[in-house]
Amino acid sequence: MAEQLRSQTAGPQLAGRIVIYSLLILVALYYLMPLFVMLTTSLKSLDDIRSGNLLSLPKSVTLEPWFKAWGEACTGVFCGGLKGNFMNSVMFVLPAVIISTLIGAMNGYVLTMWRFRGSDVLFTMLLLGCFIPFQVVLLPMAQTLGYLGIANSVAGLIFVHVVYGLAFTTLFFRNFYVTVPGELAKAARIDGAGFFTIFWRIILPLSPPIIVVCVIWQFTQIWNDFLFGVVFSSGQRQPITVALNNLVNTSTGVKEYNVDMAAAIIAGLPTLLVYVVAGKYFLRGLTAGAIKG
Amino acid sequence: MGALSIKQVMKRYGAVEVLKGIDIEVDDGEFLILVGPSGCGKSTLLNIIAGLDTATAGEIWIGGRMVNQLSPKDRDIAMVFQSYALYPTMTVRENISFGLQMRKVPKHEQDEIVARVAKILQMDHLLDRKPNQLSGGQRQRVAMGRAIARDPALFLFDEPLSNLDAKLRVEMRHEIKQLHDRLKATIVYVTHDQIEAMTLGTLIAVMKDGEIRQFGRPQEIYNSPADLFVAGFIGSPSMNFIRAPVVRQASSVGVQLTSAAGTFHLPMVHLADQLAPWVGKELIFGIRPEQITDTVVSRHVNGFAHQRSVPIEMVEPTGPDTLVIMQLNGTRVVSRVRPEQAPSPGSTMDFVFDVSKAVFFDPQTEKRAA
Numbered sequence: 133m134a135e136q137l138r139s140q141t142a143g144p145q146l147a148g149r150i151v152i153y154s155l156l157i158l159v160a161l162y163y164l165m166p167l168f169v170m171l172t173t174s175l176k177s178l179d180d181i182r183s184g185n186l187l188s189l190p191k192s193v194t195l196e197p198w199f200k201a202w203g204e205a206c207t208g209v210f211c212g213g214l215k216g217n218f219m220n221s222v223m224f225v226l227p228a229v230i231i232s233t234l235i236g237a238m239n240g241y242v243l244t245m246w247r248f249r250g251s252d253v254l255f256t257m258l259l260l261g262c263f264i265p266f267q268v269v270l271l272p273m274a275q276t277l278g279y280l281g282i283a284n285s286v287a288g289l290i291f292v293h294v295v296y297g298l299a300f301t302t303l304f305f306r307n308f309y310v311t312v313p314g315e316l317a318k319a320a321r322i323d324g325a326g327f328f329t330i331f332w333r334i335i336l337p338l339s340p341p342i343i344v345v346c347v348i349w350q351f352t353q354i355w356n357d358f359l360f361g362v363v364f365s366s367g368q369r370q371p372i373t374v375a376l377n378n379l380v381n382t383s384t385g386v387k388e389y390n391v392d393m394a395a396a397i398i399a400g401l402p403t404l405l406v407y408v409v410a411g412k413y414f415l416r417g418l419t420a421g422a423i424k425g
Numbered sequence: 426m427g428a429l430s431i432k433q434v435m436k437r438y439g440a441v442e443v444l445k446g447i448d449i450e451v452d453d454g455e456f457l458i459l460v461g462p463s464g465c466g467k468s469t470l471l472n473i474i475a476g477l478d479t480a481t482a483g484e485i486w487i488g489g490r491m492v493n494q495l496s497p498k499d500r501d502i503a504m505v506f507q508s509y510a511l512y513p514t515m516t517v518r519e520n521i522s523f524g525l526q527m528r529k530v531p532k533h534e535q536d537e538i539v540a541r542v543a544k545i546l547q548m549d550h551l552l553d554r555k556p557n558q559l560s561g562g563q564r565q566r567v568a569m570g571r572a573i574a575r576d577p578a579l580f581l582f583d584e585p586l587s588n589l590d591a592k593l594r595v596e597m598r599h600e601i602k603q604l605h606d607r608l609k610a611t612i613v614y615v616t617h618d619q620i621e622a623m624t625l626g627t628l629i630a631v632m633k634d635g636e637i638r639q640f641g642r643p644q645e646i647y648n649s650p651a652d653l654f655v656a657g658f659i660g661s662p663s664m665n666f667i668r669a670p671v672v673r674q675a676s677s678v679g680v681q682l683t684s685a686a687g688t689f690h691l692p693m694v695h696l697a698d699q700l701a702p703w704v705g706k707e708l709i710f711g712i713r714p715e716q717i718t719d720t721v722v723s724r725h726v727n728g729f730a731h732q733r734s735v736p737i738e739m740v741e742p743t744g745p746d747t748l749v750i751m752q753l754n755g756t757r758v759v760s761r762v763r764p765e766q767a768p769s770p771g772s773t774m775d776f777v778f779d780v781s782k783a784v785f786f787d788p789q790t791e792k793r794a795a
Contacts, residue, residue, distance in 0.1 A: 334512050
């Protein structure tokens with residue numbers, strides 16, 4: 133009887149597996165195709181590109197386009213490659229991510245553990261910030277940066293991204309902290325801990341899953357941002373996304389696809405790295421609220 | 426000055442009065458239970474005592490000090506929460522010593538205290554575990570350990586057993602009671618469970634709608650409830666309330682009860698004076714299930730016990746006792762008899778009504794009439 137049952141179910145199950153896996157493989161190939169094209173093209177010489185087609189493998193592998201993209205390629209009249217802009221991006225992305233995450237954590241902590249009259253209204257207003265398109269804030273932000281005297285500076289870009297990111301980071305942390313029992317903070321108050329001690333010793337140690345989510349989100353958003361970068365910085369201070377655009381648009385006769393591709397990969401590498409390193413925490417963090425400690 | 430005095434404490438949220446002037450005076454070593462249905466304000470009162478919430482008016486005194494303006498940490502209290510509120514990222518040891526650390530107790534003293542507390546609660550082997558590696562009962566014990574380590578003037582318990590299963594709840598109840606005996610601590614304990622209230626408390630405040638309905642010793646509240654609510658809330662199965670006309674018969678005053686088999690009279694010799702003004706009117710006659718029983722176990726004493734024959738409607742065995750249900754004056758009345766004396770439904774049984782502890786309530790005001 134049991135034998136019979138097994139043979140009855142094994143057939144359809146196997147067929148189902150095959151369908152599922154072939155679909156998954158197909159989709160994976162589809163998504164990996166651009167990366168494949170970019171990688172192979174970036175390793176080809178210009179002759180190679182002209183003689184072969186988009187999908188062909190390089191006849192001889194050359195790292196020349198990578199070195200060129202990094203150190204020599206011209207963006208406009210400046211020919212120093214992307215390395216300067218890459219460092220620019222690192223210089224403002226890291227502080228912007230760290231600051232916006234920390235403030236978001238603090239906001240979430242206050243909005244859940246130290247509720248005050250109007251805290252829910254405040255949270256709703258903060259939430260609206262998530263729906264404001266970049267373009268809307270450009271002019272007022274430019275004016276504000278001018279008043280603050282940090283227009284066209286790294287500090288200015290950090291400020292813009294922190295302000296714009298706060299709505300999201302606050303949302304993340306607030307929604308994470310509502311799942312933490314409020315009695316924890318009460319117990320700590322009776323134990324004699326103050327506002328900041330409770331935050332540092334009790335609440336923040338609970339937060340790694342949501343910190344990872346927040347950091348990935350903010351890092352991706354800020355690193356990939358083009359609009360704020362192109363508006364609020366210029367020349368040598370521009371972030372890598374803007375520089376990449378300029379590099380691709382700057383042509384001196386021949387279009388160097390291999391250099392363009394290498395540059396594009398360089399620009400995308402840090403976000404890729406963040407996902408690879410922290411990806412599994414990302415999923416864990418997104419579902420953290422659903423799991424009871 | 427006692428360990429805790431609460432003077433005219435009121436709490437309002439906008440127009441809603443959550444606490445309407447609470448007065449409580451508790452001496453050292455008492456185990457005070459705040460009991461009542463949900464929404465009666467008992468947890469709010471506890472939070473106000475702890476300093477986690479503020480009173481709209483009134484004063485809180487702990488150990489002879491007015492603490493209204495003091496923050497929770499300066500009130501010399503420790504609190505055990507319903508969710509235990511153990512710090513999830515810390516080990517049991519760190520959980521217990523966190524409060525000591527905050528109060529800058531020297532490290533070697535901290536170690537001594539942790540060791541002593543662990544010994545009291547028999548949890549030496551748990552000290553290096555994290556809360557999520559503990560069972561519900563163990564978490565509860567750690568939460569108590571954290572409170573004991575503090576050595577406070579006043580322990581506050583906020584429904585500490587309601588997250589445990591029935592068996593564990595009974596065990597922990599014993600442990601809390603033992604702890605109280607051993608530490609000679611003053612405890613304020615919030616619960617909605619009247620059995621916890623009766624078994625643990627040395628003093629009970631029965632609350633409803635932001636007021637204290639009755640404040641006294643458990644047995645006093647059980648035997649002599651101040652009003653209909655208290656009488657019905659304390660005791661399980663709860664007291665029978667029978668609307669009954671008060672009549673004078675021969676030399677005594679009593680109530681008239683009617684079953685399907687006919688009408689009978691229960692004389693209340695000891696209450697004759699109190700009941701006299703009610704003759705000819707109706708009162709609510711309150712009698713507990715264990716005061717209506719079979720003829721075998723009853724003691725025919727002092728003329729308070731009266732044997733009457735009543736048809737029975739339903740039988741509910743509980744194990745030690747069987748609840749036999751009858752209809753009197755159109756009300757379901759529960760009696761408690763020995764299992765072997767329980768008859769089958771539909772038959773008629775001889776019951777003994779012990780009226781020595783009978784109580785009477787005014788149907789209008791629901792206050793005690795006799």
